[in-house]
Amino acid sequence: MKHFLSFQDVPDLSQLITSGIVAKRNPFGDQEMGKNKTIGLLFFNSSLRTRISTQKAAQNLGLNVIVMNVGQDGWGLEMEEGVIMNGDKAEHVKEAAAVIGSYCDIIGIRSFASLSDREKDYQEIVFQQFKKYAGVPIINLESATRHPLQSLADCITIEEFKLKERPKVVLTWLPHFKPLPQAVANSFCEWMNHAEVELVVTHPKGYDLSPDFVGKGQVIYDQDKALEGADFVYGKNWSSYEHYGQVLSSDPSWMITNDKMSLTDNGKFMHCLPLRRNMKVADEVLDGPHSLVIEQAANREWAAQAALREILLGMK
Amino acid sequence: MKHFLSFQDVPDLSQLITSGIVAKRNPFGDQEMGKNKTIGLLFFNSSLRTRISTQKAAQNLGLNVIVMNVGQDGWGLEMEEGVIMNGDKAEHVKEAAAVIGSYCDIIGIRSFASLSDREKDYQEIVFQQFKKYAGVPIINLESATRHPLQSLADCITIEEFKLKERPKVVLTWLPHFKPLPQAVANSFCEWMNHAEVELVVTHPKGYDLSPDFVGKGQVIYDQDKALEGADFVYGKNWSSYEHYGQVLSSDPSWMITNDKMSLTDNGKFMHCLPLRRNMKVADEVLDGPHSLVIEQAANREWAAQAALREILLGMK
Amino acid sequence: MKHFLSFQDVPDLSQLITSGIVAKRNPFGDQEMGKNKTIGLLFFNSSLRTRISTQKAAQNLGLNVIVMNVGQDGWGLEMEEGVIMNGDKAEHVKEAAAVIGSYCDIIGIRSFASLSDREKDYQEIVFQQFKKYAGVPIINLESATRHPLQSLADCITIEEFKLKERPKVVLTWLPHFKPLPQAVANSFCEWMNHAEVELVVTHPKGYDLSPDFVGKGQVIYDQDKALEGADFVYGKNWSSYEHYGQVLSSDPSWMITNDKMSLTDNGKFMHCLPLRRNMKVADEVLDGPHSLVIEQAANREWAAQAALREILLGMK
Structure with missing residues (x-):
């Protein structure tokens, strides 16, 4: 694997999932693999899980880790070509990309959506520029449109907890008063389209994701109907793609409660975290036996380790 | 030792002091002990000594270290149970605790007092919640009410410099124009109550610490009288416990000068740092032969190493 | 080498350049040298190249690295002696210096010029105080008046790319709308005065650097004339030394373009980065075959490694 920016970079999903599960059982089995290699982790935005799990995974593989909060520690970066830089x-x-690429063997980057200019956000300029100029593998630690390390952790979690060959997975929009990116929802759909699942997506009207990501997923605007028989309920808020970045609704009836979960087939609840309790999901669900949010977050380490291992193998 | 939150967690003080002194003589003797283990250091507040000395101690023991400035790098954390998180x-x-606990084998936390709500501060909610939900040992890097790594370093320093079997140790309040927490003073009293010392506490009226911490310590409101015959003078400012978080006095006559030190029995001066020169303590004391502040700060490394070693032994 | 604060600390320039080139060919050849030693990197200001390249170089030598953004992570530091610290x-x-020196075996510091008080800036108080009180080797990661790690990387780069025994090197001022320090320009002159080069310095009137730094360098106020026959063009903006910290001109005709480069003898363009494209230097130069800015930045790693190696050898 040369880069890890989206599902398109993955040569073999089931092999990658297996690699994550193997890492979980034996975290230090490949400790020599990253020896004398350095990963630079660049954060343009806040991060807790990604920050810690990726550092941990890298150290498990023997990599040196250099973390940098870009705006805070360094300089504001111009992304546009040809401009007069007098701002x-x-x-x-x-x-910046070429220089960091000369020091680091792998670069991980987190850079969120602006939510103000859809075309620009969906071009993923930061990642394209780093890919073009850094000369080393680039790992997506959440971009404007995708969060593949999360999606891989989700795949590992579903693999671990599924009770059927082809479970029904429902991605449901949750209420929130602030505009959030579509990255996690997009990415989840993208990966689920290539997994052995039946994908249903449910949200209020006006919250349709880009069809490029929804793919074969079935869209149902009635949450109760969508949840029927679900094996996994994957909750997430996102702002409107059509009316880009807008909050069109924060209808509390979309919050996941035990009543909602009772519509499923003894379904498990998943969410990428962070999440706001009792606004998106009720305490009773998160603190009950059907929540997988902690297991899912813990799997971020093994997802990162599987992705980094694949990148390191590609560098030999 | 399962956690290191207060003196109550310490199974044997003199053994812990000895362990610190052994680490100082041979810092890398236990370098295999932390191999393939990771400590996460979470800072909700500023830190210099604790930040660097704890990293150093952890590395001496072979631990991997992940540092995170929580508010700055990650997300604001809700501590209350049952609330609707719409703020x-x-x-x-x-x-957050469960997730970080799934990546890290030990978690160190610094979280200062608010100084606005005494009951809440003294409940130590952050630490109690992490202890409850993280599932791994928690180390106190200074909480609202205690700073046990400082207190252990203080014990090591007194052990190294004492000339009598049972020295007289005077904790004296120092003037400051800003409200500071009671944590260091509380913690010092708590530990001194279990050390082989005669503890005297001196401060203006209105600055009494919680009796739970003062314990067997003798309170004398006259600083000059308290300092008589002292072997160690431990300076610190704190805001009022009774009139919680208030600055009732910043009387400059409480500043430690050579004149004040001359009342002691050739006493040594100690302070946890940082300190404001010529407001709390005069240059002549800090730059003179009786100051131990640098030796004391240097011992933070060995205190942290002793505590981490004890935690690691408890994990086997 | 005891410290690395300026050229004066360097015992043998050509040996140091060679050491950098050897490190570049075999980065991990001295990996045992830094074992069980720790370098603390203290940043009072932003940093990208210095931050990452110095961490990398230290890790190549087997050193443990502790990074701290001083103002942000710790406490504001008083530099003046004898003051009442009530601010x-x-x-x-x-x-702070003595304490950090007790934890770290080497301390690197970045602290920029204030550009408001020339005398104070040129006294380099921060560095002098750390040198005096830390008790361990101090490395300059860019001070108010110098940037020796950059200058060493510049020497390595000129050594690698020179086609003549004694190349003509032109340091040219570039236009900028903000006041920048003289550190890089000063330091470059200081080192070039001891290298096998012909040094020419060109800038608008009023931008003369301190004669202590320019040394044997020939000052020519006409940029076109200065560039004639140059083998290396070293671009940099700086604010006035005489009218301290002022921007006297941002004349766009001083920007380096292909036309300007055509006046040279097939000269190479160098700049320490970061730089503002199309204000200081045109895209056509930076993206063309004569730019060395990336090679130069990449050499920062080997310059840092050579300096750290020399410091480590001096500690034995």
Whole structure:
């Protein structure tokens, strides 16, 4: 694997899932693999799980880790080509990417959506520029449109907890008063389209995700109907794709409660975290026996380790 | 030792002091002990000595270290149970603790007092929640009410410099214009109550610490009288416990000078740092032969190493 | 080598350059040298290249690395002696330096010029205080007046790319709308004065650097004339030394373009980065075959490794 930016970079999903499960059983089995190699983790935005789990996974593989909060520790980066740089950005990504690529063997990047300019967000300029100029493998630690390390952890979690050959997985929109990116929802759909599942997506009207991501997923606007017989309920809030970045509804009836879960086939609840309790999901669900959110977050370490291992194998 | 939150967690003080002194003589003697284990250090507040000395001690023991400035790098954490999270906190401590506990084998936390709500501060909610939900040993890097790594370093320092079997130790309040927490003073009293010392506490009226911490310590409101015959003078400012978080006095006559030190029995001066020169303590004392502040700070490394070693032994 | 604060600390320049080139060919050849030693990197200001390249170099030598953004992670530091500390600085450098020096075997520091008080800036108080009180080797990660790790990387780069025994090197001022320090320009002159080069310095009137740094360098106020026959063009903006910290001109005709480069003898372009494209230097130069800015930045790793190696050898 050369980069890990989206599902398209994955040569073999089931092999990658297996690699994650193997890492979980034996975290230090490949400790020599990353020896004398360095991963740089660049955060343009806040991060807890991704920050810690990726560092941990890298260290499990023997990699050195250098973490940098880009805006805070370094310089504002200009992403546009050809501009006169007389504003507040002191450095161009062309230089920053090439320079960091000369120090680091792998670069991980987190850079969220602006939610103000859909076309620009969906072009993923930061990642494209780093891919073009850094000259080393780039790992997506959540971009404007995708969060593949999360999606891989989700696949591992579903693999571990599924009771049927082809479980029904329902991605449901949850209420929130702030506009959030579509990245996790997009990415989840993208990966589920290639997994052995029946994918249903449910949300209020106006919250349709880009069809490029929904793919074969069935869209049902009635949450109760969508949840019927679900094996996994995957909750997430996102802002509107059509009316880009807008909050069109924060209808509390979309919150996941035990009543909602009772519509499923003894379904498990998943969410990428962080989440706001009693706004998106009720305490009773999160603290009850059907929640997988902690197991899912714990699997972030093994997802990162599987992805990094595949990248390291590709560098030999 | 399962956790290191207060003196109550310490099975044997003199053994812990000895362990610190052994580490100081041979820092890398237990380098295999932490192999393939990771400590996460979470800072809700600023830190210099604790930040660096704990990292150093952990590395001496072969631990991997992941540092995180919680508010800055991650998400605001909700500590209350059962609330509707529609404010500025994006994540609940229940999830954060469990998730970080799934990546890290030990978690160190610094979280200062608010100084606005005494009952809440003294409940130590952050630490109690992490202890409850993280599932791994928790180390106190200074909480609202205690700073046990400092107190252990203080014990090591007194052990190294004492000239009598049972020295007289005077904890004296120092003037400051800002409200500071009671944590260091509380913790010092708590530990001194179990050490072979005669403890005297001196401060202006209104600055009495909680009796739970003062214990057998003798309170004398006249600083000059308290200092008579002291072997160790331990300076610290704190805000009022009774009139919680208030600055009732910043009387400059409480500043430690050579004149004040001359009342002691050739006493040594100690302070946890940082400190404001010529407001709390005069240059002449800090730059003179009786100051132990640097030796004391240096011992933070060996205190942390002793505590971490004890935690690691408890994990086997 | 005891410290690495300026050229004066370097015992043998050509040996240091060679050491950098050897490290580049065999980065891990001295991996045992730093074992069980720790370098603390203290940043009072932003940093990208220095931050990452110095961490990388230290890890190549087997050192443990502790990074701290001083103002952000710790306490404001008072640098003046004898003051009453009743302002916003909670800790004195005397304590901070001694304490950090007790935890770390080497300390690297970045602290920029204020550009408001020339005398104070040029005294380099932060570095002098750390040198005086830390008791361990201090490395300059860019001070108010110098950036020796950059200058060493520049020397390595010129050594690698020179086609003549004694190349002509032109340091040219570049336009910028903000006041920048003189550190990189000063330091470059200081090192070039001891290298096998012909040094020319060109800038608008009023931008003369301190004669202590320019040394044997020839000052020419006409950029076109200065560039004639140049083998290396080293671009940099700096604010006025005479009218301290002022921007006297941002004349766009001083920007480096292909036309300007055509005046040279097939000259190479160098710049320490970050730089603002199309204000200081045109895209056509940076993206063309004569730019060395990425190679130069990549050499920061080997410069840091050579300096750290020399410091480690001096500690035996």
